[in-house]
Amino acid sequence: MGRRRALLVATYEYEDAGLRRLTTPAQDAEALADVLEDPAIAGFEVQVLINEPTSRVGEAIGEFYATAERDDLTLLYFSGHGLKDDNGRLYLAMKNTKRERLRFSALPAHMIDEAVEDSPARQKILILDCCYAGAYTVERFAKSDAAIHTKAELGGRGRIVLTATDSRQYAFEGSEIHGEAAQSVFTRHVVEGLRSGAADLDSDGDITADELYRYVYDAVVAEQPSQRPKQFADVEGRTVIAANVQWTLPPRITANLDSPLQPLREAGLQELGQLLQASNEDVRQTARAKLEELTNDDSRTISNTAQAYLDAPPPARPQPVAAPMVRRRAAGPTFGGAAKATVRRWRDRVRLPTVDRPVFLLTVAAAGLAIASAALQTSWYSIAVAVVLTAAVIAQLRLREAGTAFVAGLSVPGLVSALVLTSWLTNLIPTGLQNLPGYLAAAAHGAWLAAGVVAFTRWRPGEPHPQLRLVLLGAAAAIIVLLIVVDASRSGPHLLQPDLTRRLTPVVLGILGAELALACPLFNLGRPFFAGWVLGGFVVWIGLFNPMGGPTARLLVLFAVWLLLGLVGVIRPAGTILPTRRRLLAATLVAPAVLGGVVVAVVPPATRSPIAVGLAVSPDSQFLYAADIVNARILKLSTTTRKQVGDALRVGIQPSRLALSPDGKMLYVANSGSGTISVIDVAAWKVVGQPIAVAPEPTEITASAAAHRVYVLSQKSQTITEVNTETMQTVGGPLASGPNPADIAVDEKGERLYVAGGANVVAVIDTKTRQPARTPIKINSEPRDLAPGPDGMLYAIGSTSYAVINTNVETTRPTPVNVPAASRIAASDGEKLYILGTEGSDDVVRIVDLGKHQVVGSLTDDLGVTVELAVSPDGQRMYVSNFYQDGILVLDTVGPKVIGKIELKS
Numbered sequence: 001m002g003r004r005r006a007l008l009v010a011t012y013e014y015e016d017a018g019l020r021r022l023t024t025p026a027q028d029a030e031a032l033a034d035v036l037e038d039p040a041i042a043g044f045e046v047q048v049l050i051n052e053p054t055s056r057v058g059e060a061i062g063e064f065y066a067t068a069e070r071d072d073l074t075l076l077y078f079s080g081h082g083l084k085d086d087n088g089r090l091y092l093a094m095k096n097t098k099r100e101r102l103r104f105s106a107l108p109a110h111m112i113d114e115a116v117e118d119s120p121a122r123q124k125i126l127i128l129d130c131c132y133a134g135a136y137t138v139e140r141f142a143k144s145d146a147a148i149h150t151k152a153e154l155g156g157r158g159r160i161v162l163t164a165t166d167s168r169q170y171a172f173e174g175s176e177i178h179g180e181a182a183q184s185v186f187t188r189h190v191v192e193g194l195r196s197g198a199a200d201l202d203s204d205g206d207i208t209a210d211e212l213y214r215y216v217y218d219a220v221v222a223e224q225p226s227q228r229p230k231q232f233a234d235v236e237g238r239t240v241i242a243a244n245v246q247w248t249l250p251p252r253i254t255a256n257l258d259s260p261l262q263p264l265r266e267a268g269l270q271e272l273g274q275l276l277q278a279s280n281e282d283v284r285q286t287a288r289a290k291l292e293e294l295t296n297d298d299s300r301t302i303s304n305t306a307q308a309y310l311d312a313p314p315p316a317r318p319q320p321v322a323a324p325m326v327r328r329r330a331a332g333p334t335f336g337g338a339a340k341a342t343v344r345r346w347r348d349r350v351r352l353p354t355v356d357r358p359v360f361l362l363t364v365a366a367a368g369l370a371i372a373s374a375a376l377q378t379s380w381y382s383i384a385v386a387v388v389l390t391a392a393v394i395a396q397l398r399l400r401e402a403g404t405a406f407v408a409g410l411s412v413p414g415l416v417s418a419l420v421l422t423s424w425l426t427n428l429i430p431t432g433l434q435n436l437p438g439y440l441a442a443a444a445h446g447a448w449l450a451a452g453v454v455a456f457t458r459w460r461p462g463e464p465h466p467q468l469r470l471v472l473l474g475a476a477a478a479i480i481v482l483l484i485v486v487d488a489s490r491s492g493p494h495l496l497q498p499d500l501t502r503r504l505t506p507v508v509l510g511i512l513g514a515e516l517a518l519a520c521p522l523f524n525l526g527r528p529f530f531a532g533w534v535l536g537g538f539v540v541w542i543g544l545f546n547p548m549g550g551p552t553a554r555l556l557v558l559f560a561v562w563l564l565l566g567l568v569g570v571i572r573p574a575g576t577i578l579p580t581r582r583r584l585l586a587a588t589l590v591a592p593a594v595l596g597g598v599v600v601a602v603v604p605p606a607t608r609s610p611i612a613v614g615l616a617v618s619p620d621s622q623f624l625y626a627a628d629i630v631n632a633r634i635l636k637l638s639t640t641t642r643k644q645v646g647d648a649l650r651v652g653i654q655p656s657r658l659a660l661s662p663d664g665k666m667l668y669v670a671n672s673g674s675g676t677i678s679v680i681d682v683a684a685w686k687v688v689g690q691p692i693a694v695a696p697e698p699t700e701i702t703a704s705a706a707a708h709r710v711y712v713l714s715q716k717s718q719t720i721t722e723v724n725t726e727t728m729q730t731v732g733g734p735l736a737s738g739p740n741p742a743d744i745a746v747d748e749k750g751e752r753l754y755v756a757g758g759a760n761v762v763a764v765i766d767t768k769t770r771q772p773a774r775t776p777i778k779i780n781s782e783p784r785d786l787a788p789g790p791d792g793m794l795y796a797i798g799s800t801s802y803a804v805i806n807t808n809v810e811t812t813r814p815t816p817v818n819v820p821a822a823s824r825i826a827a828s829d830g831e832k833l834y835i836l837g838t839e840g841s842d843d844v845v846r847i848v849d850l851g852k853h854q855v856v857g858s859l860t861d862d863l864g865v866t867v868e869l870a871v872s873p874d875g876q877r878m879y880v881s882n883f884y885q886d887g888i889l890v891l892d893t894v895g896p897k898v899i900g901k902i903e904l905k906s
Helices: 025-037 054-066 099-105 111-120 150-155 184-195 208-224 251-258 262-275 283-294 299-313 335-350 357-376 381-427 435-458 468-491 502-521 527-545 553-571 583-601
Strands: 006-012 045-050 073-084 088-090 124-133 158-162 206-208 230-233 240-243 612-617 622-630 635-640 655-660 666-671 676-681 686-693 698-704 711-712 717-723 729-736 741-747 751-755 761-765 785-786 793-798 801-806 816-818 825-828 833-837 842-849 854-861 866-871 879-883 889-892 896-904
Touching: 006 025, 006 054, 006 842, 025 184, 045 054, 054 073, 054 111, 088 111, 111 124, 158 208, 158 711, 184 208, 206 208, 208 230, 251 262, 262 283, 262 299, 283 299, 357 381, 357 435, 381 435, 381 502, 468 502, 468 527, 468 553, 502 527, 502 553, 612 666, 612 866, 612 879, 622 655, 635 655, 635 816, 655 698, 666 698, 676 698, 686 698, 686 729, 698 741, 711 741, 741 785, 751 785, 761 785, 761 816, 793 825, 825 866, 833 866, 842 879, 854 896
Parallel strands: 006 045, 006 073, 073 124, 124 158, 612 655, 785 825
Antiparallel strands: 073 088, 158 230, 206 240, 612 622, 622 635, 655 666, 666 676, 676 686, 698 711, 711 717, 717 729, 741 751, 751 761, 785 793, 793 801, 801 816, 825 833, 833 842, 842 854, 866 879, 879 889, 889 896
């Protein structure tokens, strides 16, 4: 089969003021172009010329017909003014047409006729939607023949000519024309007949030129009786313009086949046999499926006849030749015309009655909520959700009825994505998801799943047809997912979570992802369903493996395999079909869960790079103690050689804070993961006794040598646990810390316990009575850290200021000292206060002279998300621990400046 080519010419603006400006040609051409170039409907290569001069249009028409080949189907469409000279010859008016010079400024119909006649193409269609009069002054309008004889001008062998009417006249007054032309009824019904399939009058799945004319004639006359379209045809056989994309088996055939009367059933069967010879592939497939069903009919006559139709050899049909789409070019439309054309084009495209409205509207709501969430907090995951749901809306507009199956397939990964999002919102997997974007994302998933539920209730799937190559690709994707899950289970950040449920949640969700990858090709319920499943899978992979950051190498490999799975499943024809035995499907689906669970349980955790969180410096500044939160151990480091000294000591899960006794002999470790504290004899470098149970998730610890006490703060339970360092046992019950505690400190005598809390206060507790010793001390900003200093000084660090509290004075009233914003951690050597904060995405270290209360030095740099700051007692070095850089940074207090790093051994 040759190519299908269309040239659409529309003119609505004229340089000749006597030619009335039309309003509809541009919209007409755009609407017709959309339906003609739709590959599902007509599949034409479309070129559009709007408001072009005569020379350009003539050249394009000549090229259009001269380059046509014998088997091509050509379609020329014109919308605008048609003019007639004194001799009755027809001209088509272009932008530069002059009424007084038609021969040289307009396009003569006989030249078009010659181009059509000389073209080797055997099938030629011309569609003219012209306003034939309106070119003449009042002195010329009264001619002997007011009609334009299109057949005489453009009729000929091998062509079909369709016109809006054979003549149209307008009234004149002087040299001007009254009124505006109505919107083209003719072209509108041409477009509607093709797009809706209503022009398929014989219900065979094809729309021929003759059917299109008969449909348009009836529709135009019914709407506007004074207008009567014409057709002139001199062709052999049928000329198929388009396929009926809305085709379904005609009700009369179904009714006949269901009739108890044998003659009616045989008549319906005969029509099915005729449909089996149709040129429309969808029609043939539907007829074949119905005939195959009838081969099992109780009536032997019906079953034998159906089998005979199926056994008959199919008619030879040449395969269509794929051709590249020609880019359409439009010239010079006004803003108003373009706006109207856009409105009409989208009105024709959307056609909500052809989509499943409840499913479509729910998907639109989901897409809108997802876009709002992504706009408020941009991440790879939020963008993926918004893009996928927006694509689902577009897919339903394009797929129409098949869009329901697409949304049904999309809802399966949507369920897994909703579980991932739920784990974030409940903090089972900590992320940086903010409240409002998170709630909008949750609402989007709710609408997404609701659309899927409605789609499943309104869609009737057939039996699954798993293909071998798709199952192999799905298995490859599932294996990649399991490898990522196993690797993450051995060394992922979720292992830092103290709760078993939180540690297992990423693993369980990952195994669900592997199940999703393998189930996709196993439950292949058609291309739309499969395409929706694959598209939604991309959201799941991003949500599982890297929701906030960019794609990693292993995620890109998974993407490549998953994309290949989608392309093969949607584009390639069916391959080897696997048996759909229930036991086999069940065993295949269970395999990822069993295999993944066994591997995760058996494979030991990997040796992970240490992350130092808590820091403490010995009184002589010779040693630095670091808490490796990842590997649950305490490291002793030489500040001179910057090397580890001795073996690392194993302590409880997730050691996060250290407190060194003032004499430097004992080191106390708060294990936030196990809810305990460990005690280390520094001189012997060994753990003393068993871990001491305290309140859950201890976050801060302070020691008093004078009182032989250690106080441990649990922000989770908002309590303080008191431990006797001589008996290694807790004293009394939990002590209430007050709301939102941030840090604790004890004075040199061990008599007062200070708690930095919310509401811009520091609470003071009598350690003997365990009751408030005084009203809370007010400071200017919410305290985030307490840094003890010499001579009973205590520095309360807020985000915008710090306050000096004299613990020797019972009624101290600290004077606030302003510092730059976003301060959070501090340490003191007695002369200077070292404050750690943030500025944008950088870390900031500031040094404050305590005598002058002035910032005397600062450093702004990316230090890797710092978590702790320690200063050597001699005031020469600062040590900074962080999450995202290996080792512990060493800073010179002069400057300050980074002078090195202490590497940590795994």
